[in-house]
Amino acid sequence: MNYTVVLNGCSRTVQSQAEELAAFIETNLGAAAPGRCIIFYSAPEKKDELAALFPAEYLLLVRVERYQPEFFLSALARLAQDNPTPLYLFPGGYSGSELAVRLACRLGGSSLTAVQKLEAAQEPPVCCKTVYSGYLQARLELRRKPYCLSIARGGAGQRRRAVKVREMAELDMRGAAEASFCRELEFKEAGGGGLEQASFIMAAGRGVGSKEKTEKFKQAAAELGAAFGVSRPVAMNAWAPLSALIGASGVISRPRLCIAAGVSGAAAFYAGIEKSKHIVALNIDEFAPLVQTADVAVIDDYEAVLEELLRLIRQERELKAKGE
Amino acid sequence: MIMDVLVCFKVVPDLDQLPPGGWEIDSALRVETGFVKTMLNPYDESALELALRFAESAPFPVKLTALTVGGREAESYLKTLYALRFDRAVRLESDADLRFSPESVAAAICAFVRHNPQDLIIMGRQSGVGDNAATPLITAEMLDWPCISQVTGIKIRGEDWLELGSMVDDGFLRQLARPPLVAAVGNAPHAYLRVPTLKERLACRDKKVEVIEAAIPASEKKAAGCALAGLAVIDRRRAGVKIEGANPQEKARRLYQEYLKGWLAEL
Numbered sequence: 001m002n003y004t005v006v007l008n009g010c011s012r013t014v015q016s017q018a019e020e021l022a023a024f025i026e027t028n029l030g031a032a033a034p035g036r037c038i039i040f041y042s043a044p045e046k047k048d049e050l051a052a053l054f055p056a057e058y059l060l061l062v063r064v065e066r067y068q069p070e071f072f073l074s075a076l077a078r079l080a081q082d083n084p085t086p087l088y089l090f091p092g093g094y095s096g097s098e099l100a101v102r103l104a105c106r107l108g109g110s111s112l113t114a115v116q117k118l119e120a121a122q123e124p125p126v127c128c129k130t131v132y133s134g135y136l137q138a139r140l141e142l143r144r145k146p147y148c149l150s151i152a153r154g155g156a157g158q159r160r161r162a163v164k165v166r167e168m169a170e171l172d173m174r175g176a177a178e179a180s181f182c183r184e185l186e187f188k189e190a191g192g193g194g195l196e197q198a199s200f201i202m203a204a205g206r207g208v209g210s211k212e213k214t215e216k217f218k219q220a221a222a223e224l225g226a227a228f229g230v231s232r233p234v235a236m237n238a239w240a241p242l243s244a245l246i247g248a249s250g251v252i253s254r255p256r257l258c259i260a261a262g263v264s265g266a267a268a269f270y271a272g273i274e275k276s277k278h279i280v281a282l283n284i285d286e287f288a289p290l291v292q293t294a295d296v297a298v299i300d301d302y303e304a305v306l307e308e309l310l311r312l313i314r315q316e317r318e319l320k321a322k323g324e
Numbered sequence: 325m326i327m328d329v330l331v332c333f334k335v336v337p338d339l340d341q342l343p344p345g346g347w348e349i350d351s352a353l354r355v356e357t358g359f360v361k362t363m364l365n366p367y368d369e370s371a372l373e374l375a376l377r378f379a380e381s382a383p384f385p386v387k388l389t390a391l392t393v394g395g396r397e398a399e400s401y402l403k404t405l406y407a408l409r410f411d412r413a414v415r416l417e418s419d420a421d422l423r424f425s426p427e428s429v430a431a432a433i434c435a436f437v438r439h440n441p442q443d444l445i446i447m448g449r450q451s452g453v454g455d456n457a458a459t460p461l462i463t464a465e466m467l468d469w470p471c472i473s474q475v476t477g478i479k480i481r482g483e484d485w486l487e488l489g490s491m492v493d494d495g496f497l498r499q500l501a502r503p504p505l506v507a508a509v510g511n512a513p514h515a516y517l518r519v520p521t522l523k524e525r526l527a528c529r530d531k532k533v534e535v536i537e538a539a540i541p542a543s544e545k546k547a548a549g550c551a552l553a554g555l556a557v558i559d560r561r562r563a564g565v566k567i568e569g570a571n572p573q574e575k576a577r578r579l580y581q582e583y584l585k586g587w588l589a590e591l
Contacts, residue, residue, distance in 0.1 A: 011493040067492060070470060093493035094510075098473050101458045105465035110549030113457045126553060131424075132355065133339045133452030135347065139554035140424060181470045182501035185487070189495040199591050225591075232366075238513040242476075242491065249450075249511055257587050266340040268452070270560060278587045279562065280579070292344065292564045296583050304572035305579070312580045313588070 001120045002034050003087040006076065008095045009041035009050045010067040012189070016196070017091030018053040019157030024089070028118040031162065038079065040064050040072055055163040062171045066184060069098055075173050077106045086145045087120070092153035104148035111148040112140060118149065134248055134267030154252030154275060190243040195251040198227035200258075203246055203273065206233040207262025207283060207302070214239040217261060220306055224313060229253070231269045246272035261302040265290025282306065325384045325483060327503075328440075331375045331410075332391050332433055332447035332459075333368035335398045337361075339452055347557045354421070355555070362397055367448025370515035371507075374478055375446050376408060382480045387411050389440070393418055393432050393538050406528040407520035413531070416538035423454040425548035428540045430462035435539035437467060442504065444486070449473060449508040460508035472501060474510035 005021050007014055025033060036058035039050050042065060051061060060079070064071045076099070080088075088103060090096035097113040104111030116137075117128040124141045127149065131138040195201065202221035204214050214234060221228040229246040230239070246253060247269040254275040261282040263269060270293055273279060281294035282302040291297040298305050337357035348356040364372070372390065379386035389412040390405040392398045402413035416432050437445070445464075450457040464471035476496075477489040485500045491510055509515075541547040567582075569575035 008493065013493045069473075094474050094491060095493050097457055098461055098471075101461040102465050102471070104549060105462055111458065112550060114455070127550075129455070130558065131453065131455045131555070133455065135339055135342070135558060136349075136355070137556050137558050138424070138552060140550040141553050143549055143551060181505065182472070182499050184497065184499050186498040187492075187495055190491075200588075232511070235511060236366075236513055236516070242496075242511055242513060245511060256590055257584075264340070267558075267560075274560060278583070280584070286566070289340075289344065291566070293560045293562055294564060295562050296565045296567060296579060298567045298572075298575045298579055300572040300575055305576045308573045308576035309580055309584070312577065316585070 001029060001087050001125075002085045003029065003036075003089055004080075004085045005035060005037045005054060005056065005089045006072075006096075006099060007037065007039045007050075007054060007091065008067060008072075008093075009039045009046065010043075010064065011093070011095065013091075013093055014039075014050065015053060016157065017093065017096070020151060020153070020155045021089055021091055022054065022161050023156045024118075024151045029120055036060065036085070038062060038076070040067075040075075042066050051168065055161045055165050057163065057166045059165050059168045060171065061168070062173055065174050067095065068182075069095065069102065070181075071173055072099055073102055073106065075171070076103050080107055080146065084146060086147060088146055088148040090148070090150040092151045092155075096150040100148040100150040104146070107146050107148070108144060109146040109148055110142040110144045112142070113150045114152045115149045116152045116155070130267075130271070134271050154254065154271075193227050193229075193244060195227045195229050195244070195246065195253050198253060199256045200224070200226040201229050201246070201253055201255045201273070201276070202226040203229040203231065203258060203260040203263055204234055204240070205231040205260065205263030205269070206237075207264070207285075208234065208239075209262070211237070211239040213303070217306070220310055223310065226259070227255075229272070231263050231266075248272065260290060260294070261306065263290050264288045265293055327382065327384065327386045327444065328389070328442045329375055329378065329386055329444045329446065330389045330391055330433075330437065330440075330442040331368075331372050332393075332445065332463075333372055333401070334365045334392060334448075334451045335362050335394065335401055336365045336451055336453055338363045344561075349555050349557070353552050353555045364401060364517065365448050365451035367450055367509050369448075369517045370512040371446045371448050371509040372405065372408075373515045373517045374475075374509060374512060376518065378478050378480065379409070384483070389414060389442070391416065391433065391436060393422065393429050395419055399533055402533045403528070403531070404520060404525075406531045407524040408518060412534060414534045414536060417535050418538035418540055420538075420540055422540075424456065424550055424552050426454065426456040426458035426462055427547045427549060429459050430466055431547060432538040432540050433459075433463050434466045436536070444503050445469075445506045446475075446478070446509060447506070449510050460506050464506040467504075467506070469504050469506055470501070471506040471508060472499070473508040475507040476510060476512040478507055
C-alpha cells in the first residue's frame, strides 16, 4: 500500500518519531513498500539533518513558522488533493494523533490513534490497538480511504532505511494566515529527565503518600543512578512535574530495570513500563495488579525496603571502591 | 457580554476496579462492566473543573452548560454539576453503541451547538473505553473551529482572548487564542472536580436535567470510520515472585542478593 509519512520536525522528538515509523513500516508494510515523506520544520539550520532522517522515494520539506496544527493540516490537505495516497502515517506523540484524526476528517477518511499493528493486505485493512484503558486489545476495520493512522509510541526503533530518495522538494508555508486565531506566548522544553532513554527507572505511585515522600524517593533514585518517574495520580496531585509522568498519557520507557514503589499498576501506567526487561514492585497491597505483572514483588512498607536497599547498595559500592 | 461555555463529559466504568479474571466479552463484542462503579472520565473531570475556575475568574458572566451523550447513568453526575453552578445540565439521550464511533458523538455535540451557540467547548482529550482520542478533534473539524489539544489551563485575557496552557510533544506551550475554539483537556494537574456542599445540592434539587434525543446519523455504523472486529484481554502477567521475609529489611536483603544485585550489574 502506497503511503505518506508525516514528521513534525519542529519537535526535538523527531528522530524517535522517524525511527518508530520506519520500524512500523518495515513490520507492517515491508521495507520495499513505496512511500513518500513530508517533514515540517521551522529551523533552517536543521534542514539537512531532517532530510536524512527518513529516506523515502519522494521527500518533501515544508518550512513553517512553528508547530501549529492548522498550518500542517492545510498543507497536508492541499498535498493530498494534488497527489493522494491511501495511507497517511503519523508518529505516536500528541501532534501525530491530532493530525491523523483531523486530516481524516478533512479528507473524508478513517482515522485511528495509537495503532500497534496494521494488516494492510486485508480488505478492508485491519488495525490492532489497545482499548478499555489498556486492558483489552481491539481489532478495528478501516472503512474509508484514506486511512490516517498515528502509531503507538514506544515501538522498536529502526535506525537506517535502505531507501534512496528519488525526488526531493521544498515548500515555504511561513506566513500562512490560518493560525490567526492564536499567538504563541511562551514555549518551555519538557526536560523529562531522560526517562525515554533510561536503562534504570524508579517510579513512584500514589502509595508513596505525599509530595515530601515523593521528593525523598526522587533523591533515592538519583543516588542509585535511576531516572525518576511517577504514575498519573502523583503527577495530577502535583507531587512531581508532568514531565516525569510515565504511562499511556506520559512517557513510554524501555529500561532494563524498573523499580516501582506504591504504584497500583493500572494498565495505563503499565503501558509506560511494560517494555522493561525486569520489573520490581514494592507495595503494601499484595492484591495490587502490579504485583502480578512484575517479575518480583516485595509486599511491605516501601520506605523501609528502600532504605535497606540503599544501605546495601552503598555498602557494595564502598567495598568495590576499596577493592579497586 | 456573556460567554457561553459548553463542557462535554462522559461517565465511564472504573476499569481499574475490574479484577484480572473479571473481563467478560460477549459475542457482540460488548464488555460487561455493570458491576464496577462508574466515574467521570478523568480528562473530562479536569475539563469540568477548569471550566468552573474559568467562569469564576472571568470579569463578565459565563454561562456554563454541561453535556453528555448517553444513558441514565449520567443523571446523578449532571445533578451534581447543577449544584456546582452549571447553568444547564443536558443529556443527549442515546442507547447506541458509540464506543468506537467518535464521529457519532461529535455529530451529536455539533447538532446541539448549532441550536445552542457556544463560544468555547471544553472536553477531555480521550476516554478509557474506546480510547479513540478523537471526539474533541472531530468536533472542531465538524464545526470548522480551531482546536487546542492537551490543554492544562484556561484563563481569560481581556474581552477577546483566552490564554491556554497546553502540552506538545516536547514541552509546554502558553498561547493566546481567540474563541470560538475547542479545548481538548489533557493532563491538567490539580484539576479534580470540587465537591458541592449539602446546601448547594439542596438549592438545586428541583432542577431537572434536560434530556434531548441525540442527533446521531440514522446509521451510526455508516458514520463511524472504523468497525470493531475483535476484542481480547491482554495478559501481561509476569512471574510475580513474592519475596518472603520476617521484616522489610530481610525482604530487602533477599531482593538485593537474589535479583537486584545481578540486574544492577547488567546496567
